[in-house]
Amino acid sequence: MELEFFQQKLPNGLEVIGECNPQAYSVAVGFFVKAGARDEDDQLAGVSHFLEHMAFKGTATRSAEQVNREFDQLGAHYNAFTSEEHTVYYAAVLPECLERVVALLADILRPALRPEDFETEKQVILEEIQMYEDEPPFRADEKCRQLHFGRHPLGRSVLGSLESIRQLTVEAMRDYFSRRYSPGNIVLAAAGKFDFDDLYRYAERYCGHWAPMAVGRLVEPPTTGNGFHVLHKPTATQQYALLLCDAPSAEDPSRYAASLLAVTLGDDTGSRLFWELVDPGLAEEAGMSHYEYQQAGLLVTSMCCRPEQTADNLQRLFRVYRQAASQPVSQQELQQAKNKVRSAIVLGSELPMGRLRAVGGNWLYQGEYRSVEEELQMVSDVTVDDLAALLRRYPLTRCTAVTVGPLADVPPPW
DSSP states (O other): OOOEEEEEEOTTSOEEEEEEOTTOSOEEEEEEEOOSGGGOOGGGTTHHHHHHHHTTSBBSSOBHHHHHHHHHHTTOEEEEEEOSSOEEEEEEEOGGGHHHHHHHHHHHTSBOOOHHHHHHHHHHHHHHHHHHHTSHHHHHHHHHHHHHHTTSGGGSOSSOOHHHHHHOOHHHHHHHHHHHTOGGGEEEEEEESOOHHHHHHHHHHHHTTOOOOOOOOOOOOOOOOOEEEEEEOTTOSSEEEEEEEEOOOTTOTTHHHHHHHHHHHHOTTTSHHIIIIITTTSOSEEEEEEEEETTEEEEEEEEEEOGGGHHHHHHHHHHHHHHHHHSOOOHHHHHHHHHHHHHHHHHHHTSHHHHHHHHHHHHHHHSOOOOHHHHHHHHHTOOHHHHHHHHHHSOTTSOEEEEEESOSOOOOOO
């Protein structure tokens, strides 16, 4: 039996979407909120992630302990995450638990935001920031994004800074919440075994009273920079490098070509970077991934190696970049990448949770539904010429690069 997709909107603006699969044994449901680092300013940096934490600290009807106990009683696999552009609260349960989990998730999306909980959780967030600042890969990622995007909102840290979190007040968080958590800024999505009419009825029951508020997002394409920067961390034992190149955005059809290029050049097995750096033992890891945002995209290359091999490895990495332009991806390489990407799509779709992320994410970015078959076809349709055109449009040698580790000086690879 084919999967069926449904979509309906509550009078207050909340969108309800679902992909029904009668053959599934579970259902995954999530609230996708358009609230992330991109929606913050310098004073509110980190508030979206902080608010995600606060959602689990209790509501008007449930304490934090009751929230966690009820998820456990449902046997739910649940969590939440915050990114540059959205915050997602999700759970996977047995189909008979759908109403209870929708009620619970809806309740935590209206958190109490009590001052005492706010101050307690603030310390947790500050400790989390300090913990990550001690980790070279995280420092490289944050610094590289800041340098690449400059003052654009995508250059902000999802966690915020020690200064911004210390100065954040519960009143400022409440104001941000009232704007970004408006029902018209939220999508309730489900995938797996469920009845869509039931899902819509539960949404009406538990979310229909949410007051709407006009909200939007200023979406401007970034003006990105480039350059090479060294961060000295004497206590590190290895040298880490991160390189950011512009790439297709979430709205750009060539994003499929970008994903395949990333697999061809930087997959953890069988890619050009793997054979150049990892297989011969020159680097512990070296890989490339494609990240897409509204009106922006990135091809991100990461590498980790012994300090004394850093300079030579960066030269090797750039040689792979240059060869990608001068020695186009072969049909065999592209087919191998397609097999990997198509396999990942299929394997990820076999569980409702995998489909939830795909269906909810596509709806947030494109406002459209794509079946597994359609996704597979988009990958299959990419040609060698598409990858060559992508490399001409987004040359890999134009990038922002940061290296972090015990070396105080590293020569630029270009």
